[in-house]
Amino acid sequence: DVTIRLADYRPTAFAASQVEMIFRLFADRTEVETTTTLERRAGTAPDEALRLSGDEIEPARVAVDGETLGPDRYAADENGLTISGLPTAGPFRLTIETVLRPEANTKLMGLYSSNGIWCTQCEAEGFRRITYFLDRPDVLATYRVRIEADRAVVPVLLSNGNLTETGDLGSGRHFAVWDDPFPKPSYLFALVAGDLDLLEDRFTTASGREVALGIYTEKGKAGGAAYAMDALKRSMRWDERRFGREYDLDVFNIVAISDFNMGAMENKGLNVFNHKYVLLDPETATDGDYQGVETVIAHEYFHNWTGNRITCRDWFQLCLKEGLTVYRDQEFSADERSAPVKRIASVRGLKAHQFPEDQGPLQHPVRPREYREISNFYTSTVYDKGAELVRMIETILGADQFRAGMDLYFERHDGEAATVEEFVRCFEEAGGADLSQFARWYNQAGTPVLEVKEAFDHDAGRLTLSFAQSLARGSAGTGTEPFHIPVRFGLVGPNGQDIEASPVSGAAIEGDVIHLRKAEETVVFGGLAEKPFISILRDFSAPVTLKDEQSAADRLALARLDPNPFNRWRALSDLVGQALVDATAAARRGEAAAMEPEVADALIASAGDISLDPAFRAQMLALPSEADIARLIGVDVDPVAIHAARNGVVEAVGQRAGRRFDDLHREFRSRADAYSPDAASAGRRALANALLEYRVAATGEAETVAAQYAEAGNMTDRLAALGILAHRLPEAAETSAALADFYARFEDDALVVDKWFAIQATIPREDALDGVRTLARHPKFRLANPNRARALVGAFASGNQISFNRADGAGYWFVAEMIHSLDGLNPQISARIATAFRSWRCFETNRRAQARAALEELAARPGLSTDLKDIVERSLA
Numbered sequence: 115d116v117t118i119r120l121a122d123y124r125p126t127a128f129a130a131s132q133v134e135m136i137f138r139l140f141a142d143r144t145e146v147e148t149t150t151t152l153e154r155r156a157g158t159a160p161d162e163a164l165r166l167s168g169d170e171i172e173p174a175r176v177a178v179d180g181e182t183l184g185p186d187r188y189a190a191d192e193n194g195l196t197i198s199g200l201p202t203a204g205p206f207r208l209t210i211e212t213v214l215r216p217e218a219n220t221k222l223m224g225l226y227s228s229n230g231i232w233c234t235q236c237e238a239e240g241f242r243r244i245t246y247f248l249d250r251p252d253v254l255a256t257y258r259v260r261i262e263a264d265r266a267v268v269p270v271l272l273s274n275g276n277l278t279e280t281g282d283l284g285s286g287r288h289f290a291v292w293d294d295p296f297p298k299p300s301y302l303f304a305l306v307a308g309d310l311d312l313l314e315d316r317f318t319t320a321s322g323r324e325v326a327l328g329i330y331t332e333k334g335k336a337g338g339a340a341y342a343m344d345a346l347k348r349s350m351r352w353d354e355r356r357f358g359r360e361y362d363l364d365v366f367n368i369v370a371i372s373d374f375n376m377g378a379m380e381n382k383g384l385n386v387f388n389h390k391y392v393l394l395d396p397e398t399a400t401d402g403d404y405q406g407v408e409t410v411i412a413h414e415y416f417h418n419w420t421g422n423r424i425t426c427r428d429w430f431q432l433c434l435k436e437g438l439t440v441y442r443d444q445e446f447s448a449d450e451r452s453a454p455v456k457r458i459a460s461v462r463g464l465k466a467h468q469f470p471e472d473q474g475p476l477q478h479p480v481r482p483r484e485y486r487e488i489s490n491f492y493t494s495t496v497y498d499k500g501a502e503l504v505r506m507i508e509t510i511l512g513a514d515q516f517r518a519g520m521d522l523y524f525e526r527h528d529g530e531a532a533t534v535e536e537f538v539r540c541f542e543e544a545g546g547a548d549l550s551q552f553a554r555w556y557n558q559a560g561t562p563v564l565e566v567k568e569a570f571d572h573d574a575g576r577l578t579l580s581f582a583q584s585l586a587r588g589s590a591g592t593g594t595e596p597f598h599i600p601v602r603f604g605l606v607g608p609n610g611q612d613i614e615a616s617p618v619s620g621a622a623i624e625g626d627v628i629h630l631r632k633a634e635e636t637v638v639f640g641g642l643a644e645k646p647f648i649s650i651l652r653d654f655s656a657p658v659t660l661k662d663e664q665s666a667a668d669r670l671a672l673a674r675l676d677p678n679p680f681n682r683w684r685a686l687s688d689l690v691g692q693a694l695v696d697a698t699a700a701a702r703r704g705e706a707a708a709m710e711p712e713v714a715d716a717l718i719a720s721a722g723d724i725s726l727d728p729a730f731r732a733q734m735l736a737l738p739s740e741a742d743i744a745r746l747i748g749v750d751v752d753p754v755a756i757h758a759a760r761n762g763v764v765e766a767v768g769q770r771a772g773r774r775f776d777d778l779h780r781e782f783r784s785r786a787d788a789y790s791p792d793a794a795s796a797g798r799r800a801l802a803n804a805l806l807e808y809r810v811a812a813t814g815e816a817e818t819v820a821a822q823y824a825e826a827g828n829m830t831d832r833l834a835a836l837g838i839l840a841h842r843l844p845e846a847a848e849t850s851a852a853l854a855d856f857y858a859r860f861e862d863d864a865l866v867v868d869k870w871f872a873i874q875a876t877i878p879r880e881d882a883l884d885g886v887r888t889l890a891r892h893p894k895f896r897l898a899n900p901n902r903a904r905a906l907v908g909a910f911a912s913g914n915q916i917s918f919n920r921a922d923g924a925g926y927w928f929v930a931e932m933i934h935s936l937d938g939l940n941p942q943i944s945a946r947i948a949t950a951f952r953s954w955r956c957f958e959t960n961r962r963a964q965a966r967a968a969l970e971e972l973a974a975r976p977g978l979s980t981d982l983k984d985i986v987e988r989s990l991a
């Protein structure tokens with residue numbers, strides 16, 4: 115395999131302007147005829163051949179301007195097609211015919227069949243599995259697509275753009291023609307055909323364009339798309355208000371598909387979704403699922419401008435659309451729900467997924483410099499850290515200038531394939547800022563450490579904050595120069611209000627943001643009668659590891675009084691994190707887990723703090739996960755000790771809270787009234803279920819939680835109860851009864867059966883592996899379905915710390931074996947699940963040796979996909 119490098123970027127030798135496709139769908143095959151208008155670019159040699167990409171296809175016919183070429187004019191190989199003797203000047207029409215077998219396509223890239231529905235996935239390099247093409251994002255063309263099929267079997271025929279023609283072909287066949295007037299790269303092409311149900315609605319844009327909205331589902335499921343439709347309309351309105359972006363076609367269609375590699379795909383005018391992010395019903399979907407649908411619907415819709423109207427020049431620029439669009443969907447959720455709760459959830463996600471990636475063998479910069487397989491770069495670093503970079507630009511410039519920069523970006527680059535440099539330049543010009551140092555964030559991998567020291571001079575009334583930033587060179591081997599770090603801060607008085615303090619000297623300060631640019635810098639504030647509490651890195655204004663020397667007393671005070679809600683959460687979370695690290699060390703010495711009474715009391719108090727909304731209180735109560743604790747410990751990790759410590763702490767806090775948590779639980783637990791997915795109601799359920807877990811941990815009693823399981827009026831409460839039973843009381847008779855009942859109730863609903871698999875895959879016992887092995891032979895287990903594979907193998911590998919990381923290595927060997935089987939079907943998913951090995955070096959010697967042996971054995975197997983080989987080899991490097 116070959117390494118692709120950013121430094122090697124060259125435009126294509128030929129430009130494409132128009133693509134006309136005909137798809138003829140039959141039961142056993144699909145015939146595709148693609149005619150592309152091409153032209154040699156100025157500067158391309160007259161004898162230069164045309165090189166097109168292709169993957170697992172063959173040319174049935176090749177023609178130029180209608181004349182079929184003889185086999186001497188073209189040569190197909192494993193990666194594409196080379197055509198020589200093409201016109202030296204002016205446009206010409208190249209026709210290529212291919213024949214596809216969508217039924218046999220288990221990679222779910224290109225054209226495939228899912229539950230009888232024909233559908234496509236082309237990002238990043240799937241279009242080349244449909245036809246030979248200049249399959250790269252900087253080749254933009256308009257598409258006209260004609261689809262022909264049997265009307266009885268395939269009544270619905272969809273592609274990008276607007277529907278311009280339909281009709282009958284005789285012998286029961288019909289056709290539809292779709293025209294997409296916006297030039298687009300091939301990765302945004304889509305086709306869907308089948309017998310589908312439809313939920314319809316309408317939207318009028320700010321300037322009065324009438325848009326027909328449609329969500330297509332498998333038969334009988336369209337009712338489940340109502341909330342998704344509502345989320346779509348709210349997203350459309352929000353993008354108009356917040357960014358001045360209107361929708362641009364007459365139709366916007368979404369299709370929900372059961373077998374899908376990703377969450378969803380933003381194809382122009384025809385988004386294709388994993389059905390998990392469309393279909394909802396209170397009986398079968400949790401509050402988390404509702405939020406997930408809202409987020410993904412918004413994300414894909416927002417791509418219409420950030421990704422589609424302005425796309426990426428090459429795949430190294432992936433963060434240009436993904437980081438920016440994640441930023442936009444985060445802002446949408448913050449506006450629709452609670453901004454602090456959303457920010458806490460985003461930062462938790464960043465630390466859980468991006469930090470370990472950035473600190474391990476799969477490290478890469480937000481804009482990578484090289485790749486072997488682009489599918490492996492749809493990562494938390496590109497998406498989530500990419501979003502943090504956009505957020506930092508906003509923090510540096512302020513809201514108004516940030517908006518001006520976005521406006522300039524849309525105006526200047528509409529219709530183009532752009533780069534990160536062009537994006538950043540828009541903010542420099544519109545905001546009058548120098549972002550050259552800031553741009554290092556795109557190119558230097560790793561999480562910088564930011565140390566802060568505080569010194570207070572009582573007599574002079576001066577506070578000195580000393581900052582030191584450092585970046586260790588990691589596996590990516592990129593630079594370690596100092597970053598421009600925006601540090602949002604506040605000095606908090608004893609009454610819980612920010613003090614206006616005047617900076618006397620040191621690093622630049624604008625408003626509540628300190629701009630750090632050097633490896634070491636200080637800031638001095640004067641005019642302070644007493645030492646304030648220092649609230650630093652408010653709202654997590656930069657993706658760094660913060661090391662401060664704050665006393666426990668200061669943290670406890672900030673957890674109570676910081677007017678910045680995010681930092682209130684962070685102060686408590688830092689204390690709790692340290693307590694869990696200490697408890698793990700104690701557990702390793704064979705001692706019982708304990709928590710400082712002051713910290714436990716702060717946690718308990720936050721649960722009952724009526725000045726905070728319930729969703730926020732639930733966040734305060736949610737302890738770091740076992741994987742989070744492993745990351746805080748960093749080296750020589752013993753997952754069994756972590757598990758014992760965390761469990762012990764939950765139990766101790768639950769016992770200390772006693773009746774207080776019982777009373778609160780009674781106050782917040784769901785009443786019999788109807789379910790509403792709104793943020794406030796969801797927050798009450800989250801708090802009640804968090805309290806229930808502490809209560810069950812403290813008493814060890816299954817009765818209340820089993821009753822909640824049985825009586826629950828919605829999936830949120832039912833699944834929370836089932837999770838507490840399975841994860842806290844795995845031996846209880848109530849647990850096996852509830853698991854059996856859950857399956858019996860929902861066995862025909864694939865998305866709920868996924869939950870049933872995942873909950874058992876994550877039972878925190880070393881012998882959970884035995885259950886997982888049995889489940890892998892269950893009649894409902896299907897490795898070829900990405901959601902199911904993720905629900906069992908993915909959930910086990912990434913969510914079962916003690917069983918995956920078993921001391922005898924059995925967890926590693928089992929996952930390696932499953933990944934290998936999966937690799938023969940679907941390399942993207944096998945490679946994704948394999949990333950669960952990325953933190954193997956953090957464990958104690960014995961586990962480390964087992965993980966290495968399993969990875970080395972896997973790496974040595976013949977015939978691994980490029981995707982899996984890339985992940986396994988980088989993990990071992």
Ligand code: DPP
Pocket residue numbers: 237376378379380413414417436
């Ligand atoms: N569909 C995926 C996303 O929206 C990849 N573009 O992030």
Ligand code: ZN
Pocket residue numbers: 413417435436439
């Ligand atoms: Zn995206």
